[in-house]
Amino acid sequence: MSDAIAVRQVTKAFGKNVAVRDLDLTVAAGSLCGFIGPNGAGKTTTIRMIMSIMLPDAGEISVLGCASALDAKDRIGYLPEERGIYKKMRVASFLKHIGRLKGVPDSLVNPRVERWLASVELGDVADKKCEELSKGMQQKIQFITCVLHEPDLLILDEPFSGLDPVNMRLLRDLILQEHDRGTTIIFSTHVMAQAEALCDRIVMIDEGRKVLDESVAEIRAKYDPRVVNLEPLDPEADVGTLSRISGVRAVEPDGGGWKLHLADRSDPSTVIRDIVSQVPPARIELHRPSLEDIFVQIVTGSAGADERGVATLRKGVSDRDATVDRVHS
Amino acid sequence: MSRVGWIAWREFVATVATKGFILGILFTPILIGVMIVVMPILLDDTPPRVEGELLVLDSTGVVVDDIAAWLAPEEVARRAGELVDAIDEVLPDAIREIGDRATGGDMGEQALAAILAEVPDIQVVPLPLDADIEAEKERLLVGSSADGGRLAVAVIHSDAVARDSAGAEFGDYDLFVREKLDDRIEDELRGALRDAIIAGRVRSSGLDRAEIEALTNVRRVRSTTVTQGGEQETNEVINMLLPGAFMILLLMAVMTGGQQILLTTVEEKRSRVVEVLLSAVSPMQLMAGKILGQLCVGFVMLGVYGGMGFAALLSFALLGYVEVSLIFYLVIFYLIAYFTLGSAMAAIGSAVNEITEAQSLMMPVMMTMMIPWLLWLPITRDPNGIFAVVASFVPPINTFVMMLRMSSVTPPPFWQVWLSIAVGIAGAYAALWAAAKVFRVGLLMYGKPPNLPTLWRWIRQA
Numbered sequence: 001m002s003d004a005i006a007v008r009q010v011t012k013a014f015g016k017n018v019a020v021r022d023l024d025l026t027v028a029a030g031s032l033c034g035f036i037g038p039n040g041a042g043k044t045t046t047i048r049m050i051m052s053i054m055l056p057d058a059g060e061i062s063v064l065g066c067a068s069a070l071d072a073k074d075r076i077g078y079l080p081e082e083r084g085i086y087k088k089m090r091v092a093s094f095l096k097h098i099g100r101l102k103g104v105p106d107s108l109v110n111p112r113v114e115r116w117l118a119s120v121e122l123g124d125v126a127d128k129k130c131e132e133l134s135k136g137m138q139q140k141i142q143f144i145t146c147v148l149h150e151p152d153l154l155i156l157d158e159p160f161s162g163l164d165p166v167n168m169r170l171l172r173d174l175i176l177q178e179h180d181r182g183t184t185i186i187f188s189t190h191v192m193a194q195a196e197a198l199c200d201r202i203v204m205i206d207e208g209r210k211v212l213d214e215s216v217a218e219i220r221a222k223y224d225p226r227v228v229n230l231e232p233l234d235p236e237a238d239v240g241t242l243s244r245i246s247g248v249r250a251v252e253p254d255g256g257g258w259k260l261h262l263a264d265r266s267d268p269s270t271v272i273r274d275i276v277s278q279v280p281p282a283r284i285e286l287h288r289p290s291l292e293d294i295f296v297q298i299v300t301g302s303a304g305a306d307e308r309g310v311a312t313l314r315k316g317v318s319d320r321d322a323t324v325d326r327v328h329s
Numbered sequence: 330m331s332r333v334g335w336i337a338w339r340e341f342v343a344t345v346a347t348k349g350f351i352l353g354i355l356f357t358p359i360l361i362g363v364m365i366v367v368m369p370i371l372l373d374d375t376p377p378r379v380e381g382e383l384l385v386l387d388s389t390g391v392v393v394d395d396i397a398a399w400l401a402p403e404e405v406a407r408r409a410g411e412l413v414d415a416i417d418e419v420l421p422d423a424i425r426e427i428g429d430r431a432t433g434g435d436m437g438e439q440a441l442a443a444i445l446a447e448v449p450d451i452q453v454v455p456l457p458l459d460a461d462i463e464a465e466k467e468r469l470l471v472g473s474s475a476d477g478g479r480l481a482v483a484v485i486h487s488d489a490v491a492r493d494s495a496g497a498e499f500g501d502y503d504l505f506v507r508e509k510l511d512d513r514i515e516d517e518l519r520g521a522l523r524d525a526i527i528a529g530r531v532r533s534s535g536l537d538r539a540e541i542e543a544l545t546n547v548r549r550v551r552s553t554t555v556t557q558g559g560e561q562e563t564n565e566v567i568n569m570l571l572p573g574a575f576m577i578l579l580l581m582a583v584m585t586g587g588q589q590i591l592l593t594t595v596e597e598k599r600s601r602v603v604e605v606l607l608s609a610v611s612p613m614q615l616m617a618g619k620i621l622g623q624l625c626v627g628f629v630m631l632g633v634y635g636g637m638g639f640a641a642l643l644s645f646a647l648l649g650y651v652e653v654s655l656i657f658y659l660v661i662f663y664l665i666a667y668f669t670l671g672s673a674m675a676a677i678g679s680a681v682n683e684i685t686e687a688q689s690l691m692m693p694v695m696m697t698m699m700i701p702w703l704l705w706l707p708i709t710r711d712p713n714g715i716f717a718v719v720a721s722f723v724p725p726i727n728t729f730v731m732m733l734r735m736s737s738v739t740p741p742p743f744w745q746v747w748l749s750i751a752v753g754i755a756g757a758y759a760a761l762w763a764a765a766k767v768f769r770v771g772l773l774m775y776g777k778p779p780n781l782p783t784l785w786r787w788i789r790q791a
């Protein structure tokens with residue numbers, strides 16, 4: 001499979017602040033890649049460099065086989081982190097204008113605008129001014145601007161921010177629909193659960209450095225689950241024997257149930273079978289670490305990192321509201 | 330249409346198809362028309378209607394009657410009529426006809442009638458030679474000018490008409506006026522005293538004043554300008570105003586387009602739509618589209634106001650004062666001036682987050698744009714002086730200066746015009762080059778707005 005995006009040893013600094021450092025990144029054509037990291041990690045800067053909106057200080061970027069995204073603009077759809085519309089323009093006029101700038105032929109602009117407005121349930125706002133729309137509606141309009149020209153590559157910077165759950169689901173379906181069409185999609189988010197749910201590949205970035213770049217399956221295999229959550233059928237059941245099961249390192253209470261930590265190299269399936277034979281469960285599951293857990297683990301270097309550092313990282317990755325730009329000196 | 334073309338089209342439509350622009354373009358000529366009608370009323374030079382007394386202690390005994398004659402209402406009205414005639418003479422025939430049509434008859438006669446009803450009525454009261462001047466002055470403190478009564482006390486010196494000794498200087502007079510006496514009334518009193526004293530001096534010298542006036546009066550002759558298209562009466566007013574009109578036309582078109590570039594760039598940056606645009610076009614294409622769009626807005630301004638100006642000249646039969654080649658050069662200089670200023674405005678707009686932040690960066694640009702106003706009169710008076718010639722080759726003001734010179738009565742040599750155009754094109758290219766660098770860097774910069782040294786650094790680094 002050829003690469004839709006290839007970033008090689010790219011560095012970008014703003015004054016003394018190095019936003020992206022020696023970044024290597026490849027996104028295979030046809031993949032749906034999540035680009036995750038906390039606020040200020042360098043995601044938007046990387047995406048702007050991929051889009052040739054900014055130029056890197058060092059390194060090379062190729063997009064859809066071109067040395068610069070400028071040479072492939074018509075094949076790229078881009079939803080920037082900072083949404084923007086012409087407030088005084090009417091919705092349909094705005095979409096047609098952007099469509100024309102994206103190279104959509106005149107004869108196709110009108111039907112495509114109508115079709116997309118209908119598909120996001122905004123067919124009745126075509127003649128309204130953009131400023132009259134709600135924030136969610138505006139966001140859907142902006143999504144249309146990046147798919148109107150049927151791009152081969154779709155780059156979405158924080159596409160779900162500010163959307164309610166219903167519109168979030170609608171947008172997710174539209175993204176998957178574009179992916180099914182064969183479009184390569186890379187989207188950045190600091191809400192890792194979204195990436196986990198949608199993507200087949202994850203790239204993690206922190207302080208301008210890539211810290212993870214693997215498929216979701218590889219990540220799950222690599223970050224082997226080492227915890228079993230157990231809720232006994234009989235709340236009064238004797239769980240003291242569980243710690244003696246081979247492969248169980250420790251047992252600790254967890255809300256109404258128990259958390260069993262597995263020993264290294266133990267086989268979870270064997271351990272679970274032994275647990276079930278001794279304590280009939282109402283619920284038993286292998287706890288899968290979330291991307292957030294993995295991210296924290298990677299960045300702190302070990303599970304035993306100091307609590308304050310971990311808390312800071314968690315705050316960083318879950319802070320949904322901060323949208324502050326890096327102020328470039 | 331190319332992408333630059335679409336950007337230019339949106340820019341043009343978004344600017345022109347707004348109520349603000351349409352009202353603004355109509356409002357300006359209406360405002361000018363109102364000013365032409367209202368300003369003469371507001372700046373009425375005729376002395377106000379005042380009734381009162383001028384007490385005169387005439388030590389010569391020969392002046393007071395002439396003062397009374399000068400201040401008689403009929404004489405005041407007659408002099409005002411002469412003023413109207415003088416104005417009438419300067420006015421072009423076509424404008425005078427318009428005024429006559431508007432007033433339903435002869436504009437001059439109507440103005441004279443109006444003046445007769447409004448002239449001051451000042452009684453001249455002689456004082457005996459032994460009058461107590463200090464006591465008379467005290468009475469100036471009673472009442473006010475509006476109440477009538479005593480307006481002023483004049484004391485004519487005894488040697489005002491005849492010298493005390495041969496070779497000595499003539500004496501004159503002292504004038505004491507009440508508080509808040511209208512300046513125009515005071516001017517009338519001074520005029521009366523001066524004229525009466527001169528009349529007395531002429532008589533005492535045994536001369537005939539009417540003869541002296543006849544000898545010293547030479548009618549002001551209006552010259553005839555000989556052109557290749559024939560002879561026409563020289564119109565000094567048009568000669569003076571035409572260069573300014575061309576410069577203002579150029580300045581208005583340039584400023585309108587330039588300011589709109591600034592506003593729309595700031596708005597696109599503030600609303601963050603700029604990043605959407607940059608995903609479709611390059612910064613250079615975006616800037617080019619914006620500049621071209623606003624260039625067309627400037628052409629609309631030129632077309633509307635220039636068209637109105639030419640229509641006015643045509644209807645007043647004054648079109649002969651404008652050479653057709655001036656229109657060609659107006660377009661050339663507009664393009665040069667616009668690209669220079671428009672580039673600067675685009676760069677400033679891209680560098681700031683809010684229009685209020687643009688003030689400090691705008692200051693040098695606005696100061697530069699003020700220079701043509703300051704140069705208007707000096708260059709119109711001496712269009713080929715060293716100052717005018719040097720300023721013709723200094724961008725970005727050279728376009729305005731050359732427009733002033735070319736529409737003056739003595740246009741510059743051909744080579745200077747084209748050298749100025751070449752210098753202007755070089756200046757515009759440099760401005761576009763620098764602006765493109767600032768534009769590219771500034772568009773995605775948020776936070777503290779840059780100062781001039783920072784802009785310079787962007788230009789060097791980008």
